[in-house]
Amino acid sequence: MDKSLQELADLLQGRVTGDPCIRIRGLGTLETAGEGEITFLANPKYACKVATTRASAVVLSATANSYGRHAIVVDNPYLAFAKLLTLFTTRPRKAKGVMTGAFLGEDVTLGEEVSIYPGTVIGDGVRIGHRVTLHPNVTLYEGVVLGDDVTLHAGVSVREGCRIGNRVIIHNGTVIGSDGFGYAPEGDSWYKIPQIGCVVIEDDVEIGANVAVDRAALEITRIGRGTKIDNLVQIAHNCVIGRDCVIVAQAGIAGSARLGNHVTLGGQVAIVGHITVGDNAMISGQSGVMGNVGAGEILSGTPAIPHQARLRSAAIFPHLPEMRKSLNRLGVRMAKVEEGLEGARSTAP
């Protein structure tokens, strides 16, 4: 496949400078792109590489110097490049149907153009939309519902009655709808509280590998539209995650916590149960959030405090030993001074 620079500019809603007719058939970085390829400048740090790149064209912003290169000027070169990457690298999907070695239960509804690989097992009453791909060794329990254009990678499990929206991608080994961790004390032991709710994953969510999202005790654990979840994340029962959140690898969210929209959790963050995190809040990696977080707050540390305050205190932490020594020495000096002052007084006339 190749495209003219003008065609690409139209796709990106950008403006050509230079020759709109040159043909582009691939892309690369400022260093790796060559003849017939397009590259991009997103980080001003690399601006001077535009002069020396061997690429045939460059995607850049209006403020950047194109060094006379053929270029497409856009508002967001990074996004534009991502779109070109999609254009040039996505192979058309070929539906393979239900392959030998896949197992379907009773009353399964299948949309059109599905691909269901060997080793995948689909429980009774499952409903599957159009253009769904189920890679090998996926398990869908009874009553699961998948929307259109869903991709579940090898080894994913979706437990009984969970519902997954359109265009959702779930990577390998992830578990949707395992029982929430709920027990009532009974003497010294623990009585299991049945977890009879489910998980609902809204449209355009992507979930990484080996994640666990527990079903609600009674109601719904919900992942809001467009939210992106990285690998090895834990989402406990009854959590409600808003739209377009970003949850980085190994973060954990305890039961019944609620995240607003566009919240960012760094890697290995812990959110305790039953709290609310406001829209656009950002929690820095490894932090432990113990209470409600207001919209737009930026927190870090355990327990989490405002990020800037935490940086200031963390910078002083290594000085604690010298601070303690100073303090002790000041105490000694103070005692001497107090004594001396007493002496000065008593010798005063």
Place this chain on the structure above:
Amino acid sequence: MDKSLQELADLLQGRVTGDPCIRIRGLGTLETAGEGEITFLANPKYACKVATTRASAVVLSATANSYGRHAIVVDNPYLAFAKLLTLFTTRPRKAKGVMTGAFLGEDVTLGEEVSIYPGTVIGDGVRIGHRVTLHPNVTLYEGVVLGDDVTLHAGVSVREGCRIGNRVIIHNGTVIGSDGFGYAPEGDSWYKIPQIGCVVIEDDVEIGANVAVDRAALEITRIGRGTKIDNLVQIAHNCVIGRDCVIVAQAGIAGSARLGNHVTLGGQVAIVGHITVGDNAMISGQSGVMGNVGAGEILSGTPAIPHQARLRSAAIFPHLPEMRKSLNRLGVRMAKVEEGLEGARSTAP
């Protein structure tokens, strides 16, 4: 199914106040329960909702106001409700036998009324008890032993020779008996130490999704009876976990650590290797435990210290910058005072 209030009271070892003959056919929360349903009051915070609930009956403690409602009085309303939930929501298990698409090795022993789903692979010499459910794509390696009433969810692996007791539930993707992480240095490289022990999981244990429990190097990694383990937990080789422990998501226990009975580890806790944690100890989320912990201790932080002390210090942490400034200013003032005192002395007669 429906039951009289008296029948339910008998089941819960509680006492009816109001009409023992009313029929109950389901349950809900104080807000959601309606006509013919029972609800519960566990948290005194919601006591006044008993007056307004549309439920036909309430489970509550002797100290709570029933507002004239039909009620069952019990010692522990939360536990009682969990039992009602089990009663009303558990469907009778139907054994499905060994389904097409399951693979059994040689010399496999099967109990009665098992359900073995497609994609499940059972190695040579495996012994499986009665009423065991193996969901799809489970793998049991050679010589594994499962007790009665065991449920292994889709994607679980149990490695060679591991033994699992009665009524154990293991959620999706969990791995029992992977090799312990043991290497001997050999020059700049690492020589793998064979891990020839196994894992023993005692009765009534429940383990969440995507957990890893490593086999012992030589002997046994043991999870004690009734212990509950949440998702994404790491248990290293040679660990011995006592009875009725609660290990919250993403906690990690390093090699040869020993937990007593009824220990609680919060989410993302780390326990270093070769230490002992005493009975009933509680470790707060994200803490790192570096040494032995006495029975009943409540620790938090990294390195973990007593929880209350840690809270007090954590409250002061944000004030470190101002403390350092005060300290510096005090040093300056002290120097002035010392000088002044010297001056006062020298001017003294």
Place this chain on the structure above:
Amino acid sequence: MDKSLQELADLLQGRVTGDPCIRIRGLGTLETAGEGEITFLANPKYACKVATTRASAVVLSATANSYGRHAIVVDNPYLAFAKLLTLFTTRPRKAKGVMTGAFLGEDVTLGEEVSIYPGTVIGDGVRIGHRVTLHPNVTLYEGVVLGDDVTLHAGVSVREGCRIGNRVIIHNGTVIGSDGFGYAPEGDSWYKIPQIGCVVIEDDVEIGANVAVDRAALEITRIGRGTKIDNLVQIAHNCVIGRDCVIVAQAGIAGSARLGNHVTLGGQVAIVGHITVGDNAMISGQSGVMGNVGAGEILSGTPAIPHQARLRSAAIFPHLPEMRKSLNRLGVRMAKVEEGLEGARSTAP
């Protein structure tokens, strides 16, 4: 199988003291080994147990007292014992071929003496070396390449085009080559950046259970020769891990980070993206590394600082409340002294 003490000494490049002809047929610890078995002394703490062990021979270093026992003297008794353990416990591998219930795509190349278990699914164009074992329910996507003597345990997924070297062992549920976590902001939402790179795992790497190693965005996520990775570790896209590193359970390495050779990351460590960790650096458990780390540095804490400095500050952390009180009291005393000095001055003649 049994061997003479001399044969074992030759294998270990050690020296016999005592009778080189005695026969050894197994091994155990100083406590558990009996007649006909060999044991080892690695930790000087247990030196006196050599006198009382019931083992027929002992592996120890030149500096240890053999108490007149038949012995093999070696430089590194722990390594020697690991080698004996391998010798006495490794069963010869029997190739089982492609078993019924395994699924092979088109143009799959198989080496000699492979074992491919039921439930394993191999995509088109996959190339597999000699003596490879694929346990049940493994999934290899299109174009994967496996070297010789590779063992993939049940439930492992290797995604499209990833390459795995010789003698690599990957434990259950681990995912190699899931998409990196890359999105470009587009208004309030996130646009998925195609992840078209791959993962290369070099020779002699071992990876634990339920690990996630993401494919690179454009190029290669690389795990260097001989590196050992524990369970539940996260390795993000574009990471380059050197040779012979040790990465303990639940550690996470963010995108584009580079580790040198022989780096050790403790459990639950977090390495932020785009930084470099030098050769032989050691990061203590739960630490968060926010910037480049020099060769041989030993760091701990979040943000990570030199380990010894961190221990000293951590020891003072519990004293913060008393330090703050002292500081406040000193302030009060200082004010009094200043006032007193003023008074002394004004009363001075």
